[in-house]
Amino acid sequence: MLKRRGKDWVPLPDVTYISYERLPKSWKRNEACPAIPELVIEIISPDQTLKEFEDKAKDYFAAGVSRVWIVDPDAINIKVFFSADSSQVYTDTTPIVDALLPGLELTVRQIFEEAELI
Numbered sequence: 001m002l003k004r005r006g007k008d009w010v011p012l013p014d015v016t017y018i019s020y021e022r023l024p025k026s027w028k029r030n031e032a033c034p035a036i037p038e039l040v041i042e043i044i045s046p047d048q049t050l051k052e053f054e055d056k057a058k059d060y061f062a063a064g065v066s067r068v069w070i071v072d073p074d075a076i077n078i079k080v081f082f083s084a085d086s087s088q089v090y091t092d093t094t095p096i097v098d099a100l101l102p103g104l105e106l107t108v109r110q111i112f113e114e115a116e117l118i
Contacts, residue, residue, distance in 0.1 A: 011056070014071075015041035017101070036064040038100055043071040050079070058084045067100050073117055078108050 017039035024034060040060050042053050050072060057068040061084040068081040080096060081087040090096050093107045112118045 005059075011040075011060070013037075013040040014043045015039075017041075038066040039069065040065050040067070041069045041071060044073065046074075054079075057081045057087075067098065071111075073112075076108065076112055076118060078111070 016037040018033060018035050018037045022035045022038065027034065042056065044050060044053060050070065053070045057070065060068050061081070070079040070081070072079070077089050077091045078096065079087055079089045080098070090108050093109050095105045095107055097105050109118070
């Protein structure tokens, strides 16, 4: 269970990534996952703000998450947080490459085209 400001916290991000290395061998697929995700992806909805997610990213890092991506469909960009204080905004055809996810190389354009948003 994640902790947020000293209390149990069960966030519901849009996407999480947890490597097999981080999963306990005893974990069963139909059980709640006990591992802290390496990657959390949040997608900003029309009634939400980037600031809300920037604050939430800090909480994710405090809880042990390694990376946070915030997808902004209106701006057509992805803000990748490498830590609570370090981030980069990716747009168009700039590849998102990260040592946390070896072999992954995608662009914002690829993601938004696949989702049929552009």
